[in-house]
Amino acid sequence: MGSRIEILNDGGLRSDGRRQHELRSITIQLATQGNADGSAIIQHGLTTVLAVVHGPREARLRSLTQHDRAVISVEVQVAPFSQGDRRRRGKGDRRTQELAASVKETFETAVQTHLYPRSEINIYIHVLHQDGGVLAACVNATTLALINAGVPMIDYVASVSAGTFSTSPLLDLTTLEESDVPNITLAVFPRTGKVGLLLMDTRLHVERFEEIFRLAAEAGKVIHEEMRVAIRTSTAGLVKAMGGAIVAGPGAGSSERATKALEIEDEEMVDA
């Protein structure tokens, strides 16, 4: 090993100073693009993704329309400046297309498409900065943009990446960790705890799988809470702007930012 950066040092800290189960800080901005129906920027640490939603609107291609539901189309653009080596990725790039396909399939179950027959929902995703967990950030940004656009969904979709360094599970990996440890990306529907997306790009030992799977599912709930707070704040702003008074709705108590540090305690894991 020698001069290599330690993924997890003896003190239980990772290369960027986080603990094993600690998520990176999350920043959310809603409605950033004025002429879109909905948009959101989410930052997981340094990973920054912008999602823009247009629709439901008349489908641009007649051949694509479904008479009983809306079709979802996803386009992903990876900015050339988003990573260390400057590289232009076209639309046909395999990795970009795979990202788009994963997001599309996840949201086809989440969005109530049957409410808008013969229309189309366009999702445009721009990856502005990559530092691990790009797919997770894409899913989270899309969730926020869709909610911002007022598109009916059965639930939030909260996504996070997780990996395992030897026998120690790690959450929310950076590029450095992602390239070094076996990892998965998981998206959950927090209300039911059902899984919307599970992607494994690397080989992972079957013994380790359940542990990081459960951990990622639990972390998804923390991310859901962050997104819910952001949405709630923006809704409150809208209600206020339109001259209405606000009363806390159901579940308002849990929206308090109890999990400021975003660290999942070990006791919680036992409960799960």
Add this chain to the structure above:
Amino acid sequence: MLFTPFPPPPRYQDVAQMDVDDDFDGAEAKMTSPGEILTSSQAFMRGHGTFVVDEEVIASVAGTIDRVNKLVSARPGGRSIASPDTDPRYNPEVGDLVIGRISEVGPRRWKVDANARQDAVLMLASINLPGGIQRRKLESDELQMRNFFEEGDLLVAEVQAFFVDGSMSLHTRSLKYGKLRNGQLVTVPPVLVRRLKSHFIALPCGVDLILGLNGRVWVSKHVHREENDGDESFDAALVYSNQNDEIDVSTREAISRVSNIIRVLADRFVPLTDALLVDAYEWAVDQECKVTEILHEDVADALAAAVVARI
């Protein structure tokens, strides 16, 4: 296999049976977001923006909760009974005045993009024929549909009915409706156009306004309408003409000024009414600012502040 499904998180069960009944009056807005359990489906009916799973009514949009008797619905954005919606898309209702653009010419119908969830349909049967004759449309009419409306043409129409799939059918069977010319289109969020007595407004500055409820505003040169509106004797060539009239420089300036004022007010989320626009126009003329200067941040802020203060 290895795993059992996750038990639902406890906090949702805690809030599950929220009592929609208590202190629910229209002026206050309760907020919700997708996946939040609102109430039990045994006691309440589900409305828009909600769905039912396991006898529980669950919200599917982020916004405010509305309850009318036994009907519970969630409205996206800040929309509630007390405050109208902030839905970026236009939700049509029969009788609404809309401004649309022809997107397609089809068999006996035009497709019209009117900022709704689906394109609207304008049937050949629901337009006025040149000359104002009332008769069945023949095959010969069908063949010259592009002489009436072509792809890209702007038109003002009224929502006549809905089809089963929710798309709307338009009609232009009045002299007030039809092709638009001599002006400029400004697009604003649909919320900002409230229902008014008349959506055709003639401003004193020689500018006509058409406020489409789908958030499109047509600002054009003033034309004198004949008093005997609705009469059969109207000039056929003019109604479907693609040619602008002669517009002098001062009128052009007035049109641009009104357009810029609308853009500025829409940016600052001020609902549009005729009185407000007259006020704003006077203010802009009083301040002697050039047409383009209205769009400058400081002038725009001052304009919005001045106009809102006068309401």
